Protein backbone atom coordinates (compact mmCIF):
# COMPACT_ATOMS: atom_id res chain seq x y z
CA UNK A 1 0.00 0.00 0.00
CA UNK A 2 1.29 3.51 -0.82
CA UNK A 3 0.32 6.74 0.96
CA UNK A 4 0.22 8.60 -2.36
CA UNK A 5 -2.61 6.33 -3.59
CA UNK A 6 -4.62 6.96 -0.41
CA UNK A 7 -4.22 10.74 -0.86
CA UNK A 8 -5.25 10.47 -4.52
CA UNK A 9 -8.34 8.44 -3.62
CA UNK A 10 -9.53 11.01 -1.07
CA UNK A 11 -8.60 13.86 -3.43
CA UNK A 12 -11.01 12.25 -5.90
CA UNK A 13 -13.71 12.14 -3.18
CA UNK A 14 -13.74 8.35 -2.86
CA UNK A 15 -14.18 6.45 0.41
CA UNK A 16 -11.17 4.91 2.14
CA UNK A 17 -11.20 1.31 3.30
CA UNK A 18 -10.47 0.09 6.83
CA UNK A 19 -6.99 -1.09 5.72
CA UNK A 20 -6.20 2.29 4.15
CA UNK A 21 -7.26 4.22 7.28
CA UNK A 22 -5.24 1.85 9.48
CA UNK A 23 -2.19 2.21 7.19
CA UNK A 24 -2.40 6.01 7.51
CA UNK A 25 -3.04 6.21 11.30
CA UNK A 26 -0.40 3.65 12.25
CA UNK A 27 2.14 4.94 9.72
CA UNK A 28 1.77 8.56 10.83
CA UNK A 29 1.84 7.71 14.56
CA UNK A 30 5.09 5.75 14.30
CA UNK A 31 6.75 8.27 11.99
CA UNK A 32 6.85 6.27 8.72
CA UNK A 33 4.50 8.69 6.96
CA UNK A 34 5.91 12.22 6.77
CA UNK A 35 4.05 15.41 7.74
CA UNK A 36 3.70 16.56 4.13
CA UNK A 37 1.76 13.46 3.09
CA UNK A 38 -0.39 13.52 6.22
CA UNK A 39 -1.10 17.23 5.58
CA UNK A 40 -2.18 16.49 2.02
CA UNK A 41 -4.59 13.81 3.20
CA UNK A 42 -6.00 16.07 5.95
CA UNK A 43 -6.66 18.80 3.37
CA UNK A 44 -8.35 16.29 1.05
CA UNK A 45 -10.55 15.17 3.99
CA UNK A 46 -11.23 18.82 4.80
CA UNK A 47 -12.61 19.43 1.30
CA UNK A 48 -14.21 16.08 0.50
CA UNK A 49 -15.34 14.92 3.94
CA UNK A 50 -15.66 11.35 5.16
CA UNK A 51 -18.60 8.97 5.31
CA UNK A 52 -20.04 8.02 8.68
CA UNK A 53 -18.28 4.69 8.42
CA UNK A 54 -14.89 6.23 7.56
CA UNK A 55 -15.17 8.64 10.52
CA UNK A 56 -16.05 5.79 12.89
CA UNK A 57 -13.07 3.77 11.61
CA UNK A 58 -10.71 6.75 11.94
CA UNK A 59 -11.88 7.20 15.55
CA UNK A 60 -11.43 3.51 16.35
CA UNK A 61 -7.89 3.45 14.88
CA UNK A 62 -6.96 6.57 16.88
CA UNK A 63 -8.22 4.93 20.11
CA UNK A 64 -6.20 1.80 19.25
CA UNK A 65 -3.06 3.88 18.60
CA UNK A 66 -2.47 4.11 22.39
CA UNK A 67 -3.55 3.05 25.87
CA UNK A 68 -7.09 2.99 27.19
CA UNK A 69 -7.98 3.65 30.82
CA UNK A 70 -9.82 0.99 32.74
CA UNK A 71 -12.23 2.62 35.20
CA UNK A 72 -13.93 -0.62 36.21
CA UNK A 73 -12.47 -0.31 39.74
CA UNK A 74 -14.66 2.76 40.27
CA UNK A 75 -18.03 1.91 41.76
CA UNK A 76 -21.13 3.21 39.95
CA UNK A 77 -21.97 4.46 36.48
CA UNK A 78 -19.24 6.84 35.27
CA UNK A 79 -20.43 9.71 33.08
CA UNK A 80 -18.02 12.04 31.31
CA UNK A 81 -18.81 15.51 30.04
CA UNK A 82 -16.94 17.27 27.27
CA UNK A 83 -17.27 20.72 25.75
CA UNK A 84 -16.07 21.40 22.21
CA UNK A 85 -14.45 24.59 23.54
CA UNK A 86 -15.78 27.95 24.58
CA UNK A 87 -14.98 31.28 26.21
CA UNK A 88 -15.92 31.76 29.89
CA UNK A 89 -16.98 28.10 29.93
CA UNK A 90 -16.47 27.06 33.54
CA UNK A 91 -19.38 24.58 33.59
CA UNK A 92 -17.19 21.59 34.55
CA UNK A 93 -16.39 23.30 37.86
CA UNK A 94 -20.13 23.39 38.62
CA UNK A 95 -21.35 20.23 36.89
CA UNK A 96 -18.78 17.85 38.45
CA UNK A 97 -19.67 18.57 42.12
CA UNK A 98 -23.34 18.90 41.22
CA UNK A 99 -23.69 15.41 39.72
CA UNK A 100 -21.41 14.00 42.44
CA UNK A 101 -23.84 15.46 45.01
CA UNK A 102 -26.53 13.01 43.77
CA UNK A 103 -24.13 10.07 43.76
CA UNK A 104 -22.73 10.03 40.19
CA UNK A 105 -18.95 9.45 40.23
CA UNK A 106 -16.95 11.93 38.14
CA UNK A 107 -13.61 10.71 36.76
CA UNK A 108 -12.50 13.50 34.49
CA UNK A 109 -9.35 13.76 32.42
CA UNK A 110 -9.17 17.37 31.41
CA UNK A 111 -7.09 19.56 29.16
CA UNK A 112 -5.35 22.90 29.26
CA UNK A 113 -6.52 25.89 27.29
CA UNK A 114 -4.91 26.83 24.00
CA UNK A 115 -5.61 29.88 21.91
CA UNK A 116 -8.80 31.71 22.79
CA UNK A 117 -10.42 28.87 24.77
CA UNK A 118 -9.70 28.22 28.44
CA UNK A 119 -8.92 24.85 30.02
CA UNK A 120 -10.32 23.39 33.25
CA UNK A 121 -6.86 22.42 34.54
CA UNK A 122 -5.55 25.99 34.34
CA UNK A 123 -8.62 27.29 36.15
CA UNK A 124 -8.22 24.74 38.97
CA UNK A 125 -4.53 25.54 39.30
CA UNK A 126 -5.42 29.15 40.17
CA UNK A 127 -6.45 27.68 43.56
CA UNK A 128 -3.27 27.65 45.64
CA UNK A 129 -1.53 24.23 45.79
CA UNK A 130 -4.20 22.43 43.70
CA UNK A 131 -2.54 19.33 42.22
CA UNK A 132 -3.65 18.00 38.82
CA UNK A 133 -1.11 15.16 38.61
CA UNK A 134 -2.63 11.93 39.87
CA UNK A 135 -1.38 8.51 38.85
CA UNK A 136 -3.97 5.96 37.73
CA UNK A 137 -4.39 4.39 41.17
CA UNK A 138 -4.69 7.76 42.94
CA UNK A 139 -7.21 8.87 40.30
CA UNK A 140 -9.39 5.81 40.97
CA UNK A 141 -8.99 6.09 44.78
CA UNK A 142 -9.99 9.77 44.71
CA UNK A 143 -13.17 9.02 42.75
CA UNK A 144 -14.09 6.16 45.09
CA UNK A 145 -13.37 8.24 48.24
CA UNK A 146 -14.48 11.74 47.25
CA UNK A 147 -16.72 11.08 44.20
CA UNK A 148 -14.69 13.46 41.99
CA UNK A 149 -11.21 13.54 40.50
CA UNK A 150 -10.05 15.91 37.78
CA UNK A 151 -6.59 15.22 36.44
CA UNK A 152 -4.34 15.96 33.50
CA UNK A 153 -4.17 13.22 30.91
CA UNK A 154 -1.80 10.49 32.02
CA UNK A 155 -0.36 7.71 29.92
CA UNK A 156 -0.44 7.49 26.21
CA UNK A 157 -4.08 8.18 25.28
CA UNK A 158 -4.84 8.46 21.54
CA UNK A 159 -1.28 9.47 20.51
CA UNK A 160 -2.40 9.53 16.85
CA UNK A 161 -4.79 12.35 17.72
CA UNK A 162 -2.11 14.25 19.61
CA UNK A 163 0.16 14.23 16.52
CA UNK A 164 -2.64 14.87 14.04
CA UNK A 165 -4.16 17.68 16.11
CA UNK A 166 -0.81 19.51 16.22
CA UNK A 167 -0.52 19.13 12.44
CA UNK A 168 -4.12 20.30 11.85
CA UNK A 169 -3.47 23.36 14.00
CA UNK A 170 -0.77 24.56 11.58
CA UNK A 171 -2.34 23.40 8.29
CA UNK A 172 -5.77 25.11 8.61
CA UNK A 173 -7.57 21.76 8.90
CA UNK A 174 -9.04 22.01 12.41
CA UNK A 175 -12.63 22.97 11.57
CA UNK A 176 -13.65 19.83 9.70
CA UNK A 177 -16.55 17.78 11.07
CA UNK A 178 -15.05 14.27 10.63
CA UNK A 179 -11.68 15.45 11.97
CA UNK A 180 -13.11 17.17 15.07
CA UNK A 181 -15.55 14.32 15.74
CA UNK A 182 -12.85 11.63 15.54
CA UNK A 183 -10.37 13.73 17.56
CA UNK A 184 -12.72 14.40 20.48
CA UNK A 185 -14.34 10.96 20.51
CA UNK A 186 -11.03 9.07 20.35
CA UNK A 187 -9.93 10.75 23.60
CA UNK A 188 -13.31 10.27 25.27
CA UNK A 189 -13.49 6.60 24.29
CA UNK A 190 -9.92 5.97 25.48
CA UNK A 191 -10.62 7.49 28.88
CA UNK A 192 -13.09 4.84 29.93
CA UNK A 193 -16.42 6.42 30.99
CA UNK A 194 -19.65 4.41 30.61
CA UNK A 195 -21.63 7.35 29.19
CA UNK A 196 -20.74 10.68 27.63
CA UNK A 197 -22.54 14.05 27.52
CA UNK A 198 -21.17 16.38 24.84
CA UNK A 199 -21.64 20.15 25.00
CA UNK A 200 -21.34 21.18 21.36
CA UNK A 201 -20.90 24.94 21.07
CA UNK A 202 -22.32 26.96 18.23
CA UNK A 203 -21.68 30.57 17.23
CA UNK A 204 -18.92 33.17 16.85
CA UNK A 205 -16.73 31.77 19.63
CA UNK A 206 -17.06 28.12 18.56
CA UNK A 207 -15.25 26.01 15.94
CA UNK A 208 -18.64 25.49 14.30
CA UNK A 209 -20.15 28.90 13.60
CA UNK A 210 -23.56 27.80 12.25
CA UNK A 211 -26.28 25.75 13.89
CA UNK A 212 -26.37 23.46 10.86
CA UNK A 213 -22.66 22.58 11.16
CA UNK A 214 -22.87 22.22 14.95
CA UNK A 215 -25.79 19.85 14.59
CA UNK A 216 -23.95 17.77 11.99
CA UNK A 217 -20.91 17.57 14.32
CA UNK A 218 -23.12 16.61 17.27
CA UNK A 219 -24.91 13.89 15.26
CA UNK A 220 -21.60 12.47 14.09
CA UNK A 221 -20.15 12.29 17.62
CA UNK A 222 -23.31 10.80 19.13
CA UNK A 223 -23.32 8.08 16.45
CA UNK A 224 -19.65 7.25 17.01
CA UNK A 225 -20.14 7.03 20.81
CA UNK A 226 -23.24 4.85 20.58
CA UNK A 227 -21.75 2.60 17.89
CA UNK A 228 -18.65 2.04 19.99
CA UNK A 229 -20.66 1.04 23.06
CA UNK A 230 -21.03 4.25 25.10
CA UNK A 231 -24.35 5.91 25.75
CA UNK A 232 -23.77 9.34 24.22
CA UNK A 233 -25.91 12.44 23.89
CA UNK A 234 -25.13 16.01 22.81
CA UNK A 235 -26.46 19.37 23.95
CA UNK A 236 -26.01 22.17 21.41
CA UNK A 237 -25.44 25.42 23.30
CA UNK A 238 -24.79 29.02 22.39
CA UNK A 239 -21.32 30.52 22.04
CA UNK A 240 -22.34 33.83 20.42
CA UNK A 241 -21.18 35.48 23.64
CA UNK A 242 -19.01 34.26 26.51
CA UNK A 243 -20.74 32.09 29.11
CA UNK A 244 -21.41 33.99 32.34
CA UNK A 245 -19.67 37.29 33.06
CA UNK A 246 -16.14 36.21 33.95
CA UNK A 247 -13.28 35.24 31.63
CA UNK A 248 -9.84 34.32 32.99
CA UNK A 249 -8.76 31.70 35.49
CA UNK A 250 -9.19 32.82 39.11
CA UNK A 251 -12.21 34.93 38.19
CA UNK A 252 -13.87 31.96 36.46
CA UNK A 253 -13.32 29.88 39.61
CA UNK A 254 -14.85 32.76 41.60
CA UNK A 255 -17.96 32.85 39.39
CA UNK A 256 -18.36 29.04 39.42
CA UNK A 257 -18.14 29.00 43.24
CA UNK A 258 -20.73 31.76 43.46
CA UNK A 259 -23.13 29.64 41.37
CA UNK A 260 -22.35 26.64 43.61
CA UNK A 261 -23.28 28.89 46.54
CA UNK A 262 -26.67 29.61 44.98
CA UNK A 263 -26.10 32.75 42.88
CA UNK A 264 -28.20 32.93 39.72
CA UNK A 265 -25.82 33.74 36.86
CA UNK A 266 -28.52 32.98 34.33
CA UNK A 267 -26.84 31.35 31.33
CA UNK A 268 -24.10 29.64 33.31
CA UNK A 269 -26.47 28.15 35.89
CA UNK A 270 -28.98 27.03 33.23
CA UNK A 271 -26.38 25.30 31.09
CA UNK A 272 -24.76 23.63 34.11
CA UNK A 273 -28.18 22.34 35.23
CA UNK A 274 -29.01 21.08 31.72
CA UNK A 275 -25.71 19.18 31.36
CA UNK A 276 -25.93 17.79 34.90
CA UNK A 277 -29.53 16.70 34.31
CA UNK A 278 -28.55 14.82 31.13
CA UNK A 279 -25.61 13.18 32.92
CA UNK A 280 -27.72 11.93 35.84
CA UNK A 281 -30.35 10.61 33.42
CA UNK A 282 -27.69 8.61 31.55
CA UNK A 283 -26.49 7.29 34.92
CA UNK A 284 -30.09 6.18 35.68
CA UNK A 285 -30.21 8.08 38.97
CA UNK A 286 -33.58 9.64 38.13
CA UNK A 287 -36.44 8.47 35.98
CA UNK A 288 -37.63 11.80 34.57
CA UNK A 289 -36.03 15.01 33.37
CA UNK A 290 -38.04 17.16 35.80
CA UNK A 291 -37.19 15.01 38.80
CA UNK A 292 -33.47 15.22 37.96
CA UNK A 293 -33.52 18.97 37.28
CA UNK A 294 -35.36 19.77 40.51
CA UNK A 295 -33.10 17.59 42.69
CA UNK A 296 -29.99 19.17 41.16
CA UNK A 297 -31.33 22.70 41.53
CA UNK A 298 -32.08 21.90 45.15
CA UNK A 299 -28.47 20.82 45.71
CA UNK A 300 -27.25 24.18 44.43
CA UNK A 301 -29.59 25.93 46.87
CA UNK A 302 -28.89 23.80 49.94
CA UNK A 303 -25.08 23.89 49.65
CA UNK A 304 -24.58 20.14 48.96
CA UNK A 305 -22.92 20.79 45.58
CA UNK A 306 -20.63 23.39 47.13
CA UNK A 307 -19.59 20.97 49.92
CA UNK A 308 -18.66 18.41 47.24
CA UNK A 309 -16.52 21.04 45.52
CA UNK A 310 -14.74 21.95 48.81
CA UNK A 311 -14.08 18.27 49.54
CA UNK A 312 -12.70 17.73 46.03
CA UNK A 313 -10.42 20.78 46.18
CA UNK A 314 -9.08 19.71 49.59
CA UNK A 315 -8.50 16.13 48.42
CA UNK A 316 -6.35 17.36 45.52
CA UNK A 317 -4.23 19.54 47.83
CA UNK A 318 -5.93 22.88 47.14
CA UNK A 319 -6.15 25.52 49.86
CA UNK A 320 -9.91 25.68 50.61
CA UNK A 321 -9.49 29.03 52.37
CA UNK A 322 -9.10 30.49 48.87
CA UNK A 323 -12.61 29.37 47.90
CA UNK A 324 -14.16 30.09 51.29
CA UNK A 325 -12.85 33.65 50.96
CA UNK A 326 -13.06 34.35 47.24
CA UNK A 327 -11.27 37.70 47.57
CA UNK A 328 -8.08 35.77 48.44
CA UNK A 329 -7.87 34.15 44.97
CA UNK A 330 -5.23 35.72 42.69
CA UNK A 331 -6.17 39.18 41.35
CA UNK A 332 -4.58 41.68 38.97
CA UNK A 333 -3.08 45.10 39.80
CA UNK A 334 -5.20 47.24 37.49
CA UNK A 335 -8.94 47.21 36.76
CA UNK A 336 -9.62 49.14 33.57
CA UNK A 337 -13.10 50.03 32.37
CA UNK A 338 -13.93 49.74 28.67
CA UNK A 339 -16.79 52.16 28.11
CA UNK A 340 -19.51 52.18 25.47
CA UNK A 341 -18.93 54.71 22.66
CA UNK A 342 -22.70 55.06 22.13
CA UNK A 343 -26.22 54.55 23.54
CA UNK A 344 -28.15 51.42 22.54
CA UNK A 345 -28.53 47.71 23.15
CA UNK A 346 -25.80 45.08 23.15
CA UNK A 347 -26.60 43.06 20.03
CA UNK A 348 -23.51 40.81 19.80
CA UNK A 349 -20.32 40.06 21.75
CA UNK A 350 -17.72 38.26 19.65
CA UNK A 351 -16.74 35.50 22.08
CA UNK A 352 -13.58 34.61 20.16
CA UNK A 353 -12.38 38.25 20.31
CA UNK A 354 -13.03 38.36 24.08
CA UNK A 355 -11.04 35.13 24.45
CA UNK A 356 -8.17 36.61 22.44
CA UNK A 357 -8.23 39.82 24.54
CA UNK A 358 -8.01 37.69 27.72
CA UNK A 359 -5.05 35.88 26.16
CA UNK A 360 -3.33 39.24 25.46
CA UNK A 361 -3.73 40.05 29.18
CA UNK A 362 -1.97 36.76 30.03
CA UNK A 363 -4.96 34.55 30.95
CA UNK A 364 -4.27 32.05 28.13
CA UNK A 365 -1.45 30.64 26.06
CA UNK A 366 -0.51 31.45 22.49
CA UNK A 367 1.90 28.49 22.55
CA UNK A 368 2.03 25.45 24.83
CA UNK A 369 5.17 26.83 26.55
CA UNK A 370 3.58 30.13 27.69
CA UNK A 371 2.89 30.55 31.39
CA UNK A 372 -0.48 31.67 32.68
CA UNK A 373 -1.18 34.70 34.85
CA UNK A 374 -4.04 33.47 37.06
CA UNK A 375 -5.21 36.86 38.31
CA UNK A 376 -5.82 38.62 34.98
CA UNK A 377 -9.01 38.44 32.93
CA UNK A 378 -12.16 40.22 31.88
CA UNK A 379 -15.48 40.86 33.63
CA UNK A 380 -18.33 41.64 31.27
CA UNK A 381 -20.53 44.44 32.59
CA UNK A 382 -23.13 43.91 29.86
CA UNK A 383 -24.42 40.88 27.97
CA UNK A 384 -26.52 40.54 24.81
CA UNK A 385 -29.89 42.26 25.26
CA UNK A 386 -28.71 44.74 27.92
CA UNK A 387 -29.26 48.45 27.42
CA UNK A 388 -26.19 50.64 27.65
CA UNK A 389 -25.57 54.40 27.79
CA UNK A 390 -22.61 56.14 26.19
CA UNK A 391 -19.71 56.17 28.68
CA UNK A 392 -21.10 53.26 30.75
CA UNK A 393 -18.74 50.26 31.11
CA UNK A 394 -19.17 47.33 28.76
CA UNK A 395 -16.41 45.35 30.45
CA UNK A 396 -13.65 45.63 33.05
CA UNK A 397 -10.18 44.37 32.19
CA UNK A 398 -8.11 42.97 35.07
CA UNK A 399 -4.53 43.54 33.96
CA UNK A 400 -1.01 43.64 35.32
CA UNK A 401 -0.08 46.57 33.06
CA UNK A 402 -1.59 50.02 33.27
CA UNK A 403 -2.69 50.39 29.65
CA UNK A 404 -3.14 47.06 27.79
CA UNK A 405 -3.93 48.76 24.46
CA UNK A 406 -4.40 45.63 22.33
CA UNK A 407 -6.81 44.08 24.81
CA UNK A 408 -8.82 47.30 25.18
CA UNK A 409 -9.16 47.71 21.40
CA UNK A 410 -10.10 44.05 20.94
CA UNK A 411 -12.79 44.16 23.64
CA UNK A 412 -14.25 47.38 22.26
CA UNK A 413 -14.45 45.87 18.79
CA UNK A 414 -16.08 42.69 20.14
CA UNK A 415 -19.22 44.56 21.24
CA UNK A 416 -21.85 45.43 18.65
CA UNK A 417 -24.27 48.08 19.92
CA UNK A 418 -27.48 48.70 17.99
CA UNK A 419 -30.48 50.97 18.35
CA UNK A 420 -32.92 48.08 18.43
CA UNK A 421 -33.21 45.56 21.22
CA UNK A 422 -32.17 42.10 19.95
CA UNK A 423 -34.78 39.36 20.11
CA UNK A 424 -34.61 35.59 20.17
CA UNK A 425 -31.57 35.19 22.44
CA UNK A 426 -31.05 31.46 22.88
CA UNK A 427 -28.89 29.38 25.21
CA UNK A 428 -29.78 25.76 24.46
CA UNK A 429 -30.70 24.98 20.85
CA UNK A 430 -31.17 21.25 20.87
CA UNK A 431 -30.48 17.99 22.61
CA UNK A 432 -29.38 15.19 20.27
CA UNK A 433 -30.20 11.83 21.88
Ligand code: URA
Pocket residue numbers: 084085165174179180181183184207
Ligand atom coordinates in the same frame (compact mmCIF):
# COMPACT_ATOMS: atom_id res chain seq x y z
N1 URA B 1 -11.03 19.65 20.53
C1 URA B 1 -10.36 18.50 20.22
O1 URA B 1 -9.95 17.76 21.10
N2 URA B 1 -10.18 18.19 18.92
C2 URA B 1 -10.63 18.97 17.91
O2 URA B 1 -10.43 18.62 16.77
C3 URA B 1 -11.31 20.16 18.24
C4 URA B 1 -11.51 20.47 19.57
